[in-house]
Amino acid sequence: MSHLQNLLLDTLLGTKHVDSAALIKLQERSLCVASPGFSIMPGDVRTLVNGFAKNPLQTRREGLYFKEKDYKCIRADDYSLYAKNENTGVVVVKTHLYLLVATYTEGMYPSVCVEATEKLGEYLRGKGN
Template identity: 55%
Template sequence: MNQIQSLLSDCLIRTKHVEHAAIIKLKDETVWASTLGFNLQPQHALLLSSAFFKNLLHVRREGLYFKETHYKCVRADECSIYLKNEDRGLIAVKTDSYILVATYSEGMYPSVCVEALEKLAEYFRDKEN
């Protein structure tokens, strides 16, 4: 496990309210790191990048179809997108260089997932400046 994967595990997975997580580099829209079992393909990275940069209004209105699941939008702004499908959810947070992604599933608290991911994004924002 590399240092970034360890960071994802320590900061997110260990909360027990994040099922999977990944970091996408905005520079080339590639997956930089992901937790075990979260296989993000290049088209998933492109989809999340375009959700922030091209389709934010559409995501707000229509939600997002991600990895064969349709998610309704709970919140979408230039920094964060929160999506929900029944007892599952997808959270994406953008910094200047990355998109951080986390999922939660049934029995997990969405608020803990959001808080953990937003804190990790803040850590990356501090490092970028």
């Protein structure tokens, strides 16, 4: 298991309020590492990368189509994208090199998912990643 995968498992899934997590390489637009059983298709990678490439207002207005579900975007800015679909959601944090993706499901606290994902994103940005 790689150092990055350990980071995802310990800091995100360890909270019990993140269902799955992944790191996407921004430059290559490819999946770098993911939690066991979580895969992100190339179309979903494009969707997430494009969510940051667009004007944040446009992203909020249009929402996201991720993992075959429509998500209502509740936050979009230069470094963060939060979207929800009923009782599930996705949190995406942009660093210099990666998009950090975390999902939560029913029964999990979205606020804990957001806080853990943002803290890991801040840590990675601080390391130059």
